[in-house]
Amino acid sequence: MKKPAKDGGRSTRKMSRRAMLMGGVQMSVVAALAIRLQSMQVEQADQFRLLAEENRINIRLIPPARGLVFDRNGKAIADNEQNYRVVMVREDAGDVDEVLAKLLTIVDIPEDTIAKAKEDIFKRSPFVQVTIADRLSWEDMAKININAPALPGITAEVGLSRVYPWGAELGHVTGYVGPVSDYDLSKIDDQDPLLQIPKFQIGKTGVENKMEHTLRGSAGTKRIEVNAIGRVMRELDRQQGVSGQDVQLTIDADLQSYVQARLDGESAGAVVIDLEDGDLRAIASAPTFDPNLFVRGISVKDWTDLNENKYRPLAAKAVQGAYPPGSTFKMVTALAALEEGVIGVDETVYCPGYTDVYGTRFHCWKRGGHGNINLHESLKQSCDCYYYEISQRVGIDKMAEMARRFGLGIKHDLPVSAVVAGLAPDKEWKARVRGEDWRIGDTVNASIGQGYVLSSPLQLAIMTARLATGRAIEPRLIRAIDGVETASGSGAPLGVNENLLRRIRASMGAVMNHSRGTAYRARIVTPEYQMAGKTGTSQVRRITADERARGVTSNADLPWERRDHALFVNFAPVENPRFAVAVVVEHGGGGSTAAAPIGRDITLQALYGGTPPLTAYPSNVRGRIADQQERISEKLASITPRAKGDRA
Known part of the structure; x- marks a missing residue:
């Protein structure tokens, strides 16, 4: 049926309004987009250019x-x-x-x-x-x-x-x-x-x-x-x-290599210190390990071999090991007593081979005793009873104070791992740490470097350096950074009576160069290079009365881990000291037999700047030393020029 004309006109007008409305909306959207595009392309162009750059760069x-x-x-x-x-x-x-x-x-x-x-x-x-x-x-x-x-x-x-x-x-x-x-x-x-x-x-x-x-x-x-x-x-x-x-x-790589070679086969630590400036010329621990293994990621086998080795190759024994210093501590005990005036340098103490202290018997290493003995002879022959007596007079607090003045019981600031502080015990320490009172027997044990006293080879080298110079020498390992030299470790005067120090040095000289000295067989015979030293042996087990009665078991007859530690300290030359050396051989037995020969050989190598002549050694050991030098020379020669740091 055909719509009336009136209705068709109304419909047309309605469509036109809708079209105009839609067109207006579209124009608005287009205008808004145009404005936004203008803003993005013109006003914000730099910002979007940067974002695009960041996406591709x-x-x-x-x-x-x-x-x-x-x-x-x-x-x-x-x-x-x-x-x-x-x-x-x-x-x-x-x-x-x-x-x-x-x-x-x-x-x-x-x-x-x-x-x-x-x-x-x-x-x-x-x-x-x-x-x-x-x-x-x-x-x-x-x-x-x-x-x-x-x-x-x-x-x-x-x-x-x-x-x-x-x-x-x-x-x-x-x-x-x-x-x-x-x-x-x-x-x-x-x-x-x-x-x-x-x-x-x-x-x-x-x-x-x-x-x-x-x-x-x-x-x-x-x-x-x-x-x-x-x-x-x-x-x-x-x-x-x-x-x-x-x-x-400050390390001398050639000397360090020699020391490592000389310690080969031992579980040991050794330190060489320059007495002029405190420079550490060598810090060696044996056995050692190759750090190149760790750079690429160490294998399970290599790690197991290192970690399960009873001689602990990963331990830096020279700075990390803490050992009873044994008789190398006697100089500290003597200086504490001399400075306090409780004994004179020529005063004697009677040694029958033991000292009784409130019902406990402390033995001298020499079973029959040394008889009447003064300071000089007590160090030369390493009499224990002399120190048992004078330590009771001076007391542990003064001994500990003197020990710290000579670098023991102190953590020295070195840029290496696990540097130990050791221990110079006193009454306050035992009360604080152990919750117990200090006893006189503790003092007697400490007088000969046993009991609670602990020190590292590094500390013993510092002690010896200070004895030799009278200065508070500090160890220096970093010589320079980017060519700028660091502060010297030469140190200020210790303030210890020089006359007393001279007596101690003379007695240490007799240890090496007198026929009755405990280290006479390990002496240097070249007059201008003669050294002063002190042997030490520290027990790691208790010797019972029954064992003493039937005879103390020889170290050679004991399992390795129950043998005594062997220690030796020295400085040389006696008249004009240049180097101090400390050696500790774990479970090595006697200091005079195990540690002193090593200390002597290291000292000669440092003094001569290379292999010393055989004439520097006692005539009766020159054949053995010649063989030893040949073995070490072959070992050092096996290090290739590239491995010796040559950077052609």
Whole structure:
């Protein structure tokens, strides 16, 4: 049915209004879009240009070159070497599993290495560069670069890795570096972004650890352009970081190597200190270990071998070992009594072979006794009863005070791991730590370096250095940082009566150079190089009355771990001292037989700056010394020129 004309006009007007309304809405939308486009294209152009630039340009950290470590003569003992490695950035890689699968078809990488890398990739932020594998060959590097278009997020690059040219010779001194771990991050409050890079190496022990901030340096940056799939197209620019500072030690690497060779076969520690400035010329512990094993990740077998060895090769015995000093402590007891005036230098004490103290018998090492004996003879022959008597007169507090003046019972500030404080006990210490009163028997035991008294080879060397010079010599291990020399450890005068010190030195000279001295057989016969010293033997077991009655069991008849520790300290030359030496041989038996010959040989090597002539030794031992020198020379010659730090 046909609509009336009136109704058709109304419908047309209604449609026109709707069209106008829709057109107005559309025009409004178009106008708003135009305004927004104008704002984005003109007013906000710089901002969006920057965002676009950031999407196609990535910023990466460049690890700095770690500072080098040298000995006193400029020989590298911690160096850097080139290291080819392959790295991945997760946000550029896309499908990590797919990319790694392709990588494995190109180069051979162990499955456990890939598994650890994947763990690091997903643990870290997506923009952090993660090392997949390192120490690759040049051929592997070439293969990765050729196949780069198929490996998004993967880059082959050249980095630096730590190497220790002298290996085990300086293992306990340099320590080693290793990849930063979650445990490391939990221990240190360091916001350096370098520490977030998986497998970034930091110092774990020794100088590497204690000088970490000096050696590490600061990161650089590089800007790289990537395409839509994350493939690196080119490097736009880079800002180099600051390399770590170089550190020069006071150690003489050649002397250190000799000392290590001389200690070979023993569980021992030895220290050589320069009396002019406190420089530590050698700090050796035996057995030792090769720090290079740890840089690349030590194997289970190597770790087990080191960790289960009863001679503890990982322990830096020279600074970490705390031993009863035995008779090497007698000079401290004597000086405390002399300074307090409770005994004169020529006053005698009777030694029948024992001293009774309130019902307890303390024995002298010489069963029949020494008879009437004064200070000089007591040190020369190492009479125990003399010190039992004078210690009761002076008391433990004065003895402990004197011990600390000579560097015992004090933790010396050295940049190596696990430096011990030792112990110079007194009444306050026992009450505080043990909750017990001090007893006179404790004093008697302490007088000959037994009981609670503990010291390290380092501390004994410092004690000897101070006895030889009368100065508060402090040990110095860092000679210079980036060529700037550190403060000398020569020390101020101790304030101990010089006349008393002269008497002590003369008695120590008699220990070595008088036929009745306990170390006479280990003397130096060259007149200008004669030394002064003191032997010591510290018990690690209690000798019962029954054993004494039937005869004390010889060390040679005891299991190794029940034998006495052997100790020896010395300085030389007597008239113009240049070096002080301390040696401790764990369970070595007697100080005069086990430790003194080692101390003498080390001292001669330091004085001559190399192999000494046989004429420096007593004639009856020259044949044996010649054989020993030949063996050590062969051992030292086996270290290649590269391993000796030659950097041609």
